Amino acid sequence: MKVYKDRDTYKIAKAAGPTHNYLGLVLDVRWRPNSPIIKAISTNQHGNAASISSDEVLRQVVKEVSDSNREFDCHFCVSAIEYMTTDTPDDGIYALLAKRIVEVAAKESSTLGE
Numbered sequence: 001m002k003v004y005k006d007r008d009t010y011k012i013a014k015a016a017g018p019t020h021n022y023l024g025l026v027l028d029v030r031w032r033p034n035s036p037i038i039k040a041i042s043t044n045q046h047g048n049a050a051s052i053s054s055d056e057v058l059r060q061v062v063k064e065v066s067d068s069n070r071e072f073d074c075h076f077c078v079s080a081i082e083y084m085t086t087d088t089p090d091d092g093i094y095a096l097l098a099k100r101i102v103e104v105a106a107k108e109s110s111t112l113g114e
Contacts, residue, residue, distance in 0.1 A: 024082035
């Protein structure tokens with residue numbers, strides 16, 4: 001899974017057969033006292049109802065960013081999250097995507113400091 005950076009948003013998508021998931025994260029190195037901004041993107045294709053709740057995405061992402069900070073020795077906070085409301089439900093997928101984003105961001109920030 002390849003991570004792309006579009007301005008200040010790290011973006012990743014996973015599509016395997018009939019399943020699909022997308023996550024966009026804005027990471028900051030400064031602690032923010034407020035919850036991240038969550039943008040639920042709706043494609044409203046074929047009248048599909050939302051299958052993913054923003055609370056579940058937030059829970060998975062915030063926990064995984066915290067765990068990944070320890071693993072990759074970095075200190076990121078989540079400023080904003082974007083996801084597709086019609087993504088395929090898959091327990092833990094946003095944690096997996098968030099981990100990959102933090103891994104890339106940590107490598108990127110370590111090369112900036114050299």
